[in-house]
Amino acid sequence: MTVADLQSAGEARRPAIDVLAPEIMDMAFGLIRVLDDEGNPHGPWIGDLGVDELVEILTTMFTTRAFDARMMKAQRQGKTSFSMGSRGEEAIGAVTATVMGAHDMCFPTYRQASYLLGRGRDPLAMMNQVYGNAADENLGTQISGLYTSSEFGFLSISGNLATQMPQAVGWAMAAKIKGDPTVALAFVGDGSTAESDMHAALTFASTYTPPVIVAIVNNQYAISTDEEVARGSAQTFAQRGIGYGLPSLRVDGNDVLAVHGATSWARDRALAGHGPTVIEFVTYRGSAHSSSDDPTRYRPEDEFDEFPLGDPIKRLRLYLQNRGFSNDQANALDEQIRNMIEAKNEEAEAIGTINTGERPSLRHTFELVYETMPPHLIRQRQEAGI
Numbered sequence: 001m002t003v004a005d006l007q008s009a010g011e012a013r014r015p016a017i018d019v020l021a022p023e024i025m026d027m028a029f030g031l032i033r034v035l036d037d038e039g040n041p042h043g044p045w046i047g048d049l050g051v052d053e054l055v056e057i058l059t060t061m062f063t064t065r066a067f068d069a070r071m072m073k074a075q076r077q078g079k080t081s082f083s084m085g086s087r088g089e090e091a092i093g094a095v096t097a098t099v100m101g102a103h104d105m106c107f108p109t110y111r112q113a114s115y116l117l118g119r120g121r122d123p124l125a126m127m128n129q130v131y132g133n134a135a136d137e138n139l140g141t142q143i144s145g146l147y148t149s150s151e152f153g154f155l156s157i158s159g160n161l162a163t164q165m166p167q168a169v170g171w172a173m174a175a176k177i178k179g180d181p182t183v184a185l186a187f188v189g190d191g192s193t194a195e196s197d198m199h200a201a202l203t204f205a206s207t208y209t210p211p212v213i214v215a216i217v218n219n220q221y222a223i224s225t226d227e228e229v230a231r232g233s234a235q236t237f238a239q240r241g242i243g244y245g246l247p248s249l250r251v252d253g254n255d256v257l258a259v260h261g262a263t264s265w266a267r268d269r270a271l272a273g274h275g276p277t278v279i280e281f282v283t284y285r286g287s288a289h290s291s292s293d294d295p296t297r298y299r300p301e302d303e304f305d306e307f308p309l310g311d312p313i314k315r316l317r318l319y320l321q322n323r324g325f326s327n328d329q330a331n332a333l334d335e336q337i338r339n340m341i342e343a344k345n346e347e348a349e350a351i352g353t354i355n356t357g358e359r360p361s362l363r364h365t366f367e368l369v370y371e372t373m374p375p376h377l378i379r380q381r382q383e384a385g386i
């Protein structure tokens with residue numbers, strides 16, 4: 001694991017939003033950072049987030065961490081089949097959720113629960129999806145944790161990696177053609193950048209310059225594979241954007257102010273008609289890949305503690321202390337959120353889990369795929385006796 005060319009807080013410049021890609025090629029190799037190790041902000045990306053907005057972001061991050069831990073416990077208790085968390089990566093979704101507009105669209109991976117929670121999704125609705133119970137709005141048709149919500153502008157998460165990338169660019173192309181003042185935010189993992197869909201998406205983004213933000217979440221791993229495998233001969237993932245002529249930034253993904261500054265810049269750029277931005281958010285996958293993974297087999301247990309960019313929650317708490325929101329206030333908020341998650345979980349479990357209570361009919365799994373069911377699905381449905 002390397003975080004190449006660590007720049008110190010405040011060092012990265014802030015270009016004008018109409019900048020051309022060749023003028024900022026160096027920014028694909030640096031690292032936009034605002035907060036230093038003492039929680040003090042520096043430089044042109046500081047922004048103007050108030051304490052209330054920062055506490056709201058902290059609330060989303062606490063909620064995501066408590067939610068993830070509770071759902072992993074539920075999986076261990078045999079109450080759901082599968083669980084994926086985003087410990088250590090919460091800042092990226094929590095912050096971008098506050099930057100994007102009401103009619104923007106997020107094309108997520110399975111590690112952006114903090115985006116959905118940050119947009120205001122009730123954790124209870126997400127728990128019902130995880131348990132596949134009678135209140136699951138997706139009618140039990142998706143793998144646990146692959147949420148979707150049209151109400152909150154959150155495309156269905158696909159288990160087939162990177163398929164959301166051409167969809168996001170296509171959605172943004174349509175917005176441009178229609179003249180809609182909206183932006184697509186597409187997330188992709190470091191490992192998934194190696195998928196051909198990613199490169200098809202970047203080609204279309206390069207040619208049609210639609211309002212899209214391509215957010216590469218480099219959490220150092222693709223299951224047990226180090227990020228350097230998908231990165232290949234490139235030094236950074238942001239460097240990928242350069243070959244497509246797209247302005248590309250590399251950002252400290254555990255620094256709430258840096259994430260906010262870079263995403264706002266890219267969104268302003270897109271809305272002003274200057275086209276796509278590629279952003280590599282550097283972060284660390286603090287938990288196992290999923291409930292099916294045992295990371296002690298391929299990485300040291302204390303690696304997260306040693307990660308140079310730290311834990312985004314600890315860093316935000318430190319900054320907030322400097323802004324007058326005390327450690328005691330943060331602890332009280334954390335406890336209140338954990339209690340809320342416990343209460344919601346009890347509510348969800350009372351409705352049903354994978355092996356208790358009422359479940360949606362298996363019929364939906366067949367009926368909600370195609371408008372007209374093809375013969376092989378009709379046959380399979382008959383075999384299933386429904």
Ligand SMILES: Cc1ncc(C[n+]2csc(CCOP(=O)(O)OP(=O)(O)O)c2C)c(N)n1
Pocket residue numbers: 109111159160161188189190191192193195219221222223285289
């Ligand atoms: C097309 C495809 N290939 C392989 C897989 C199996 N798979 C699921 S997650 C994963 C790792 C993805 O790593 P990354 O893109 O870095 O995202 P992260 O899990 O780190 O968030 C793989 C290989 C898949 N789901 N889809």
Ligand SMILES: [Mg+2]
Pocket residue numbers: 189190191217218219220221222223
């Ligand atoms: Mg990864």
